Amino acid sequence: MKKLAPMHSINSNLWINKRRISSNGEASLYLQVVIEGKHKEFPLKLKWPVDKIDLAKGVLQPRMKNDPDCQDYNLMIRMEQGKHTEILRTYRIKNIQIDIRQFAKENRVYSQMQSFTSYMYREMESRLKRKEIVKRTWQNHNSVNALMIEFESFWNFKNIDAAWMKRFKQHLQAKNYKPGNIWTTMKTVKAYLQLAALEPMIYVDPAAANFPNPEPKWVTNYLDKQEVRKLLDLYKGDKLSIGQRQILRAFLFTCYTSLRVSDLYRANAKWKINDDFLHFLPKKNERRGKWLSVPLIPLAKTFVLNTLGTFFELPSEQQYNIELKEIAELAGINKNITSHFGRHTYGYLYMTTAGNIASLREILGHSKLETGYSGAVDHNIPKSRTNSSATL
Structure with a gap:
């Protein structure tokens, strides 16, 4: 039996450039990846007030009560860190050593080809720019993306099948989401899987893209x-x-x-x-x-x-x-x-x-x-x- 390559020493941590703080007190967010002592910073394309960034714990603190972005941004950070872990795991299984240069290359490939949540986020941005969806729809789809990451930090296309979709639906049910919300969430996920299936270089399991999602019986709720x-x-x-x-x-x-x-x-x-x-x-x-x-x-x-x-x-x-x-x-x-x-x-x-x-x-x-x-x-x-x- 072939021995696996030793686990690489790798860290993927939240990072900011303390020398480049904007006049409003915000800093651009990065994930700093360190492999065998060599490091590279990967931009998250997000900004946050410096005094609300907990670098020790690697999380963002809310800027206000019920901050609408804080949870979503933290989930996006976890998603990227999950992707980094998946890259390392793949190389270990294949018994191949990886350095920071190769990691940067694989990170680009995963962003473009492997991660469904990354694909979904980019497609949302593109659809908003093309005016295929309005800002509110983009916000709703972004909330669905956050729910997906809450369930699993890395949605690899090759892992998404009917069983995966079933587990995700069960996760939403366990969180006590209403049937209508679950139906809408699953409908959105399927819609983006079907869009991804049109990409020549991406394979989407038809069983996932066509996962049964019967519309629930709606109850009219109102205030007297x-x-x-x-x-x-x-x-x-x-x-x-x-x-x-x-x-x-x-x-x-x-x-x-x-x-x-x-x-x-x-x-x-x-x-x-x-x-x-x-x-x-x-x-x-x-x-x-x-x-x-x-x-x-x-x-x-x-x-x-x-x-x-x-x-x-x-x-x-x-x-x-x-x-x-x-x-x-x-x-x-x-x-x-x-x-x-x-x-x-x-x-x-x-x-x-x-x-x-x-x-x-x-x-x-x-x-x-x-x-x-x-x-x-x-x-x-x-x-x-x-x-x-x-x-x-």
Whole structure:
């Protein structure tokens, strides 16, 4: 039996150039790889405040409470370190010595050919530049990438098969993610595997790219009138941080306008507010150019503070949902609120006030009634009400 080459002395540690600190106190992040006493720094293309970098532990500390980037950046560091370990392991199995020069070459090859998470990140960047996806979609896909790295630091294409996908799904289930979130995550992973399969030099296991991912049965979740009042009282009070107030303001706006979360991030001064209506072009209607008009009650107008630019400055949807859960707790609402509750709540408020399913369908832009919104209200609501605005 052939003896394996001795394990190389290698370290891959977080590193910064202390001589090159920017005027705002940030430093570019690197991984310094040391093999048999020789070193090379590999840029991570990330920056972070120097006073929030723990080089001893090799981690970044949050810049603020609930820092939206800290966890993702730390996972990206772990991903790169996992890749370095995989390179060394491969050379050891093949009984080949490796030096820092050869390691640098293999690092480039792995980034381009072997690591699915690296491929996915680069493809996300390219798709954003080509305007195939919007910034919010990029943020959501980046969050999926972080979940993947949390499961396994190095996703080698050759290891990704149906069993791998099954284990990843079980990992998400063990983390108590909701069926809808798991379905969306798996759908995103499959989409990028299918894109990678189009690359001539990359092999993707068809069983992984076509892993069964049946769509779950969706449950329409919404807030009732009493719960919406609690949020309004919280908004008027002084318990919220500036960031939380901004998020709650945006969420309440969706409760009174029916905006999808994809449109909430796009709401801007080009949209028309007049005659008590909001006129806008939904993201899903961009190709057809079909504008929608939704009733805009006075209360909803109060949530638009900036009419010259983007209505709301919001974090990633993942962070937005995290903050909504804390806001719900502060308001004493025992529900796992997400961004989608706003649109569903509008359907509930509209039906309990106007009771006109046909009008609601037109406002929401649905071609069918069987979308779940009509099921979000008491079927015994009188149908004689004709007020077109959902009010409390």
